[in-house]
Amino acid sequence: MEHIEILGIASAVLALIAFVGNQYHKLADTSIIYDGLNLVSGLGLVFYAYTIGAVPFMITNSVWAVVSGIDVGRFFLGKTRLKKRRK
Numbered sequence: 001m002e003h004i005e006i007l008g009i010a011s012a013v014l015a016l017i018a019f020v021g022n023q024y025h026k027l028a029d030t031s032i033i034y035d036g037l038n039l040v041s042g043l044g045l046v047f048y049a050y051t052i053g054a055v056p057f058m059i060t061n062s063v064w065a066v067v068s069g070i071d072v073g074r075f076f077l078g079k080t081r082l083k084k085r086r087k
Contacts, residue, residue, distance in 0.1 A: 004051050011044030017066075032075045038068035 018037035021027035027034040042065030049058035 004048060008048035011041045011048060013043035029051055032072065035068045035071040035075070036046070039065055039072050041069055042066075 012039050018027060019053065020036060022029055042061045045061040046058055046065060049055075049061060074080050
């Protein structure tokens, strides 16, 4: 298995962790961990998609990463009410 495949799989797993955590009420969609997982996974999947030449996948994950990145940025600038974890 090549390094790029490992990156793609790891990034997909992070996205799935965020999704499943949200579906089972372990991660709120307002959680910094949820947005952080989506940001990191989105960036990893953009790089993976670029490497394999999958333009639609690259576009989708670019938007995913940007939207999550905006929320993460707002959190660190103190301009949002993101929660650290769901109760």
